[in-house]
Amino acid sequence: MTALTIGFIGLGNMGAPMAANLAAAGHSLRSYDVAGTAATGVTSVGSIPEAVEGADVVITMLPNGTILREVAALALDHMRAGATLIDCSTVDVESARNVAQAATDKNILCVDAPVSGGIGGAAAGTLTFMAGGTAEAFATAAPLFEIMGQKAVHCGDAGAGQAAKICNNMILGATMIATCEAFALADKLGLERQKMFDVVSTSSGYSWSMNAYCPAPGVGPTSPADNGYTPGFAAELMLKDLGLSQQAAELVDADTPMGARALELYRTFVEDENGRGRDFSAMLPRFAARGRDD
Ligand code: NAD
Secondary structure (H helix, E strand, C coil): CCCCEEEEECCCCCHHHHHHHHHHCCCEEEEECCCCCCCCCCEECCCHHHHHCCCCEEEECCCCHHHHHHHHHHHHHHCCCCCEEEECCCCCHHHHHHHHHHHHHCCCEEEECCEECHHHHHHHCCEEEEEECCHHHHHHHHHHHHHHEEEEEEEECCCHHHHHHHHHHHHHHHHHHHHHHHHHHHHHCCCCHHHHHHHHCCCCCCCHHHHCCCCCCCCCCCCHHHHCCCCCCEHHHHHHHHHHHHHHHHHHCCCCHHHHHHHHHHHHHHHHCCCCCCEHHHHHHHHHCCCCCC
């Protein structure tokens, strides 16, 4: 493997362990985070230009599309032609495409590569990357995806990675809600949760939410439900992703009623029902505590 010079911007919960894994694999990293956070084996610098100048690759892991656009505008001004920008943040499709166009205008390769796998996957180097961009850009990024993750899918052109991510998470949000409301109904019908799991997990109602991440404590494999609904995947992150899918649906005139309802329910849960900081599967105690007219 050729050791690359990598600029890494955004060392939060996800970015810091991802950067540390790249450094541990022998790459030379310079990082910048506005909050002054650092990562093991990585040289922290005081600005974006210092982090990206002369780098072969620049990776960003930031909170949203507005911040990504600002950071990318500055980074692209200081990157060398022929280098590659890999954005691993979850952002709106439009921002991803906008940044990719700005990169192309400067002869810089660009990949949008949001991830799934959460903080645990980032630390263990087992993330899944969903990538959008040219074949050349993806080929440059692929060896780095191998270090930070266990799987990378080239989904298509610029924005396709973000599109895959928000479609997946729209299914996940709606499915988790359906699973939780069904458990709450089963409770009221006097059906034991374990029996409900035994049937549904091997019947046509099965899903990742039921089988791999069961929202009922003490039932199915160990999940955040068994740990008082400590995330895991926090409800506010699900809310963010459902917002992005509705934003995209509006832009392209796609009819997504289940996604829209899931967004409404997670918004209420996070903003009015103390859902912030709880796992997104904590929808189960929420439904269990309610009646039809609450
Ligand atoms: P985070 O808030 O912990 O990290 C974001 C970091 O970006 C922070 O350290 C912040 O200081 C830094 N930052 C903000 N503005 C900046 C700027 N202008 N310049 C430099 N640094 C700046 O968030 P996270 O949990 O690491 O998530 C990062 C991205 O990954 C998000 O887009 C999120 O949706 C996505 N994601 C998160 C998870 C998860 O489980 N946490 C899972 C999948 C995807």
